[in-house]
Amino acid sequence: MVLAAPAQADDLRTDLAADMPELMELYRDLHAHPELSFQEHKTAAKLAKRMRDLGFEVTEGVGKTGVVSVMKNGDGPTVLIRADMDGLPVVEQTGLPFASKETATPASGVTTGVMHACGHDTHMTGFIGAAQLLVDRKDEWQGTLVMILQPAEEAGGGARAMLADGLYTRFPKPDYALAFHDAAAPAPAGTIGITPGYALANVDSVNIQVKGIGGHGAYPHTTKDPIVLASAIVMRLQTLVSRELSPLEPGVVTVGSFLSGAKHNIISDEARLQLTVRSYSDESRKLLLDGIARIAKGEAIAAGLPEDLMPVVEVQEDFTPSTYNDPDFTERLLASFGERFGEDRVATMPPVMGGEDFSEYRRADPDHIKSAIFWISGTPAPMLEALEKEGKPLPSLHSPFWAPDAEKVIATGAEALASAAMGLMPAS
Numbered sequence: 001m002v003l004a005a006p007a008q009a010d011d012l013r014t015d016l017a018a019d020m021p022e023l024m025e026l027y028r029d030l031h032a033h034p035e036l037s038f039q040e041h042k043t044a045a046k047l048a049k050r051m052r053d054l055g056f057e058v059t060e061g062v063g064k065t066g067v068v069s070v071m072k073n074g075d076g077p078t079v080l081i082r083a084d085m086d087g088l089p090v091v092e093q094t095g096l097p098f099a100s101k102e103t104a105t106p107a108s109g110v111t112t113g114v115m116h117a118c119g120h121d122t123h124m125t126g127f128i129g130a131a132q133l134l135v136d137r138k139d140e141w142q143g144t145l146v147m148i149l150q151p152a153e154e155a156g157g158g159a160r161a162m163l164a165d166g167l168y169t170r171f172p173k174p175d176y177a178l179a180f181h182d183a184a185a186p187a188p189a190g191t192i193g194i195t196p197g198y199a200l201a202n203v204d205s206v207n208i209q210v211k212g213i214g215g216h217g218a219y220p221h222t223t224k225d226p227i228v229l230a231s232a233i234v235m236r237l238q239t240l241v242s243r244e245l246s247p248l249e250p251g252v253v254t255v256g257s258f259l260s261g262a263k264h265n266i267i268s269d270e271a272r273l274q275l276t277v278r279s280y281s282d283e284s285r286k287l288l289l290d291g292i293a294r295i296a297k298g299e300a301i302a303a304g305l306p307e308d309l310m311p312v313v314e315v316q317e318d319f320t321p322s323t324y325n326d327p328d329f330t331e332r333l334l335a336s337f338g339e340r341f342g343e344d345r346v347a348t349m350p351p352v353m354g355g356e357d358f359s360e361y362r363r364a365d366p367d368h369i370k371s372a373i374f375w376i377s378g379t380p381a382p383m384l385e386a387l388e389k390e391g392k393p394l395p396s397l398h399s400p401f402w403a404p405d406a407e408k409v410i411a412t413g414a415e416a417l418a419s420a421a422m423g424l425m426p427a428s
Helices: 009-034 040-055 120-136 158-164 226-244 283-303 328-343 358-361 381-390 406-424
Strands: 057-062 065-071 078-084 143-150 178-181 190-194 199-201 202-211 252-261 270-279 311-314 323-325 344-349 370-377
Touching: 009 120, 009 370, 009 406, 040 057, 040 065, 040 120, 040 143, 065 120, 065 158, 078 120, 078 406, 120 143, 120 178, 120 406, 143 158, 158 358, 178 406, 190 328, 202 226, 202 283, 226 252, 226 270, 226 283, 226 406, 283 311, 323 328, 323 358, 323 370, 328 344, 328 370, 328 406, 358 370, 370 406
Parallel strands: 078 143, 078 178, 178 370, 190 344
Antiparallel strands: 057 065, 065 143, 190 370, 199 323, 202 270, 202 311, 252 270
C-alpha cells in the first residue's frame, strides 16, 4: 500500500480557510450543547442533515444513535473516517462565552452538568470540514467514502454497538480506517503525533467483593476482618506488574476505590474494591486478569476464610480493547503529513495507557483493515507558555478547564483527514 502524493497543501488550505468561519460557528454550537453517551439524538440529527446536504447517502440510528454517511465515487478502495459525538458528565469551568450549561442524567441516576471535556466537538467539526473538502474535490479521488459519527466512545460501547448493528454488512467494509483525537500535549496547537503499533491500551474494569465475618472492633479475634484482607489483596496486586509481567510489556493495575465499614468500632463483613487494569496485548491482559482472581482467592485462603466466603471477582464485559496502528500504514501517514504540514509539525508519539474504542473497527477484521488514529495538540499558546516558563501543569482531557485551541485542531484535523483519504483513493 502506497499513499498517493498529497494534493497541493495550499489549494486544500485555501478552500478550508474559506470554510472555517462556518465550521467555527458549528463548533461553538456543538460545544454549547453536548449530549451524553447514547443520548446524542440532537447532535446526530444536526450532523446527519449536513451530510445529506453534502450529497452523502445517510443512515441514522446505527448502533442506537450513530450515523453512517456513504459516498460512492467510482471504483477504488473504501476509506472509513470516524468522529465520536458524546460529551462527559462534567460541569464546565472554562469561562468560554459559549460554555455548556446543559445538564443530563447518566446511568448513575445523578443529574449532572455535561461538557465536551474530551474535545469530541473538535472531532465532529473537523469531520464535517473534511467531508466538505472531499465533496468539493470528487474529481481528485476515486473509491468509496464511509464517514461515521459514533456514539458512546466515552462509555466504551459505541463502536461495538455500530458493528453489532451491521456496520460492515449493511454498509461497505473499509480497507482503511482513520480518526484523530485532540490532545492536551506539551506542543504547539496543530502539531500532529502518531504512534506506530500499540497506541492505546486495553481498558478493563474489575470489581472485587471481599467477604469477611464482622463483629465488634474490640474483639477482632472473633472476626475475619475484610479490611485487613482487602488491604493484603491491594498490596499483593502490585506484584502483578512488577514481578509477573515482563518488564518489556507495559501494564497498570490501579485500585481506584476501596469501600468498607460505617463506624469506628465495628468490623464490617464486606469490603469492595474497584480496579482499572491497562495492558496492550491480549496475552498481557489475560495474565493480569487471571492474576487478580488468583491473588484475591489466595489471600483469602491465607486469611483462613472458608470456601463459601471466597472473594467474588467480576471483570466487566464491556472492556475497551487496545488500539493498534498498523505500522506500515502509520509510517506512510507520517511521511505524507510531514510533506504536507512540515516536519516540525509532525512527530512519532509514544503509546499511552488511555483507551479508545476506535480499536474495534480494525479488530473486527484485522487481516483486511488497516487503521490509524492520530493526535492533534490543542494546547493554546498561553497554556504552553505558562507550562514552559512557570511549570504550570496543563489541564488534562476530561478536565472541566480543558478549552483547546479549537480552530487549529479543527483546521489541522479536517486537512489531515481529507488529504489522507485522497491519498488512499487516488483518481486513475
